[in-house]
């Protein structure tokens with residue numbers, strides 16, 4: 332039985348670092364294990380311009396503790412007013428790696444997102460031209476569409492039409508949560524990739540809702556039924572290079588999660604790799620972990636793989652701190668509810 336595994340250092344292709352005291356608290360949890368991360372721009376106010384992305388990047392690097400290295404890969408938050416020239420300049424200089432599409436109202440801090448997809452068509456055309464990939468939160472927001480169907484409907488009504496008319500646009504379907512999402516990637520080999528989170532590989536909606544409601548498992552897109560989780564595990568462990576890790580680690584203050592109206596997001600960064608090793612071992616696919624965490628993402632984005640490695644070891648149950656202090660409050664760490672034996676040891 333494998334007790335130790337050495338893999339290229341992983342990257343996180345979908346991460347929320349927030350700002351201020353929260354940024355300072357959560358950044359080391361990612362930088363400890365990951366070399367790079369695509370940093371989501373859904374701050375308040377959002378990171379819309381190249382100048383805002385440059386300033387945010389500086390704040391992230393300033394928050395990095397002495398002795399740690401980490402490369403934030405910046406994204407711009409796409410709005411109906413995004414200036415294509417500003418975007419192209421930020422991309423050409425290497426300041427931004429991608430642009431993020433939030434349908435307005437789909438998720439945390441998405442109010443400035445896109446309402447009318449036709450309005451962003453010129454920007455998307457420019458992105459296709461300059462080779463800037465689009466990261467997508469793929470859910471429709473129409474009230475009549477059930478929350479459990481919003482991803483599948485988005486693929487049919489929004490994503491597929493965009494991709495048909497703009498075949499040159501490279502798209503990352505962020506945090507896919509359904510078999511429909513995994514199948515759409517599998518059926519469309521050109522210019523399409525998908526990230527998958529830790530929680531969607533581990534849990535389904537029953538884990539969140541049966542026997543009481545667990546707010547720390549509530550995220551968007553919401554956990555789906557078991558068959559969808561199984562399809563995601565099959566995709567992640569298949570060795571297909573179009574699926575890669577995006578933890579979507581999304582910290583919220585504990586009081587905002589344990590609230591009358593719970594904020595969406597799971598803070599998984601501290602234990603993401605322990606959870607993933609568990610999932611891949613359960614699937615009999617530990618040999619595919621490195622591709623998912625460390626090779627497939629760089630290949631999609633055309634970036635070099637990391638030169639150094641990490642070692643995961645299977646040891647006594649890991650002790651996970653329940654919370655992380657943040658100024659005058661805390662963030663609750665994602666807890667799978669059973670012992671994890673894998674940990675990063677080197």
Ligand SMILES: NC(=O)N[C@@H](CC(=O)O)C(=O)O
Nearest residue numbers: 347438439550551581595596
């Ligand atoms: N995933 C989440 O549930 N929440 C994210 C937003 C997002 O990625 O949709 C957040 O910013 O909190």
Ligand SMILES: [Zn+2]
Nearest residue numbers: 438468551552
């Ligand atoms: Zn999202």
Ligand SMILES: [Zn+2]
Nearest residue numbers: 347371579581
């Ligand atoms: Zn996210």
